[in-house]
Amino acid sequence: MTTLYGYFRSSAAYRVRIALNLKGLAHDQAPVNLVKGEQRGEANLARHPQGLVPSLVTDDGLVLTQSLAICEYLDEVHPEPALLPADPAGRARVRALAQLVACEIHPLNNLRVLKYLVGELGADEVTKLAWYRHWVAEGFQALEAMLSREAGSGDFCHGDTPTLADLCLVPQVFNAERFECDLSAYPRIRRITTNCRALDAFARAAPGAQPDAG
Amino acid sequence: MTTLYGYFRSSAAYRVRIALNLKGLAHDQAPVNLVKGEQRGEANLARHPQGLVPSLVTDDGLVLTQSLAICEYLDEVHPEPALLPADPAGRARVRALAQLVACEIHPLNNLRVLKYLVGELGADEVTKLAWYRHWVAEGFQALEAMLSREAGSGDFCHGDTPTLADLCLVPQVFNAERFECDLSAYPRIRRITTNCRALDAFARAAPGAQPDAG
Numbered sequence: 001m002t003t004l005y006g007y008f009r010s011s012a013a014y015r016v017r018i019a020l021n022l023k024g025l026a027h028d029q030a031p032v033n034l035v036k037g038e039q040r041g042e043a044n045l046a047r048h049p050q051g052l053v054p055s056l057v058t059d060d061g062l063v064l065t066q067s068l069a070i071c072e073y074l075d076e077v078h079p080e081p082a083l084l085p086a087d088p089a090g091r092a093r094v095r096a097l098a099q100l101v102a103c104e105i106h107p108l109n110n111l112r113v114l115k116y117l118v119g120e121l122g123a124d125e126v127t128k129l130a131w132y133r134h135w136v137a138e139g140f141q142a143l144e145a146m147l148s149r150e151a152g153s154g155d156f157c158h159g160d161t162p163t164l165a166d167l168c169l170v171p172q173v174f175n176a177e178r179f180e181c182d183l184s185a186y187p188r189i190r191r192i193t194t195n196c197r198a199l200d201a202f203a204r205a206a207p208g209a210q211p212d213a214g
Numbered sequence: 215m216t217t218l219y220g221y222f223r224s225s226a227a228y229r230v231r232i233a234l235n236l237k238g239l240a241h242d243q244a245p246v247n248l249v250k251g252e253q254r255g256e257a258n259l260a261r262h263p264q265g266l267v268p269s270l271v272t273d274d275g276l277v278l279t280q281s282l283a284i285c286e287y288l289d290e291v292h293p294e295p296a297l298l299p300a301d302p303a304g305r306a307r308v309r310a311l312a313q314l315v316a317c318e319i320h321p322l323n324n325l326r327v328l329k330y331l332v333g334e335l336g337a338d339e340v341t342k343l344a345w346y347r348h349w350v351a352e353g354f355q356a357l358e359a360m361l362s363r364e365a366g367s368g369d370f371c372h373g374d375t376p377t378l379a380d381l382c383l384v385p386q387v388f389n390a391e392r393f394e395c396d397l398s399a400y401p402r403i404r405r406i407t408t409n410c411r412a413l414d415a416f417a418r419a420a421p422g423a424q425p426d427a428g
Contacts, residue, residue, distance in 0.1 A: 049360055073303075100280065107317050127335065131334075
């Protein structure tokens with residue numbers, strides 16, 4: 001059985017959960033508790049030398065890391081429904097939207113970075129929150145602009161079916177809501193998120209619906 | 215003519231330069247001076263709403279952002295020489311190695327983040343350097359482990375020809391050297407970097423070889 005090693009609140013694991021659900025792939029979930037530090041334990045490091053989640057171990061023992069690489073793998077091996085459009089220009093647009101979240105927002109705001117801010121830099125709660133919200137705002141302003149002005153946008157980030165871009169967007173919005181970021185300036189982001197959340201594959205992937213949700 | 219909007223020291227632009235060179239694609243280079251703030255100017259924002267580099271404008275007017283999305287686009291439209299292996303497992307490995315750099319190291323250490331550390335958080339030079347080196351060490355330790363223990367590694371990150379992973383690795387090593395990170399614990403990373411740098415496509419993409427090099 002394919003096993004996803006993740007954590008209910010990890011937005012990178014959340015992306016993979018959505019992909020698995022959209023494609024209807026049966027899988028086990030094995031929680032790695034990030035708050036308890038299990039990601040730095042021997043078992044997780046053997047799968048993921050960087051001590052992060054998610055990793056996906058396939059039926060045939062392949063160990064995959066990095067959420068976007070995992071989603072692209074799933075899309076290549078189980079092509080339907082497609083997470084990327086067929087045309088190279090559309091694929092480039094979807095990947096760029098996904099990477100705007102995965103390379104420009106999320107890496108700055110994940111747990112290990114917030115811990116470094118507080119621990120090594122002595123940041124207080126207000127400073128930490130301001131940091132978090134700053135990078136969400138920087139990224140979402142750009143994302144909103146791209147979604148508003150580019151012809152490829154539809155009910156979802158690209159067209160009228162969910163793609164890799166939506167898999168990144170929805171977990172990022174969940175995190176932004178958790179940190180009480182003001183999302184009023186991003187109507188397009190909010191509308192697409194609402195459309196995604198109405199789908200069973202997204203609803204079942206939500207952090208609160210996971211077995212390890214605290 | 216295809217035009218790359220970049221900056222000599224931007225490691226994301228550097229990745230795209232290597233891809234263009236490997237594939238032998240003629241292109242113009244249009245510098246966007248990040249130190250002068252040109253990335254926040256109207257002309258660049260029209261191409262790249264996030265105010266970053268690189269963006270690539272193709273012959274037929276397509277505007278592409280996000281370096282990995284651009285490289286995958288080039289690989290799909292100009293398949294030879296391939297930047298990704300043919301098998302899904304190999305492709306997943308190469309993407310994971312690339313994303314280890316592009317999602318876990320580089321985003322924490324780019325110019326806008328270092329500026330925030332110094333400006334908003336009041337970090338001094340020592341604190342900024344420690345931050346920089348911390349994220350390089352975290353990432354390179356994991357990358358070295360993966361390159362050492364995984365069968366896919368060869369003269370390059372994956373096998374004996376350059377892939378998307380090497381396109382990310384070499385610019386990151388360049389930056390790490392610039393910030394005087396100790397790379398002695400990463401012999402595999404150093405050997406692969408040496409092999410890459412021996413190739414003309416990598417040498418011509420190096421920051422010091424660019425028209426806007428200061």
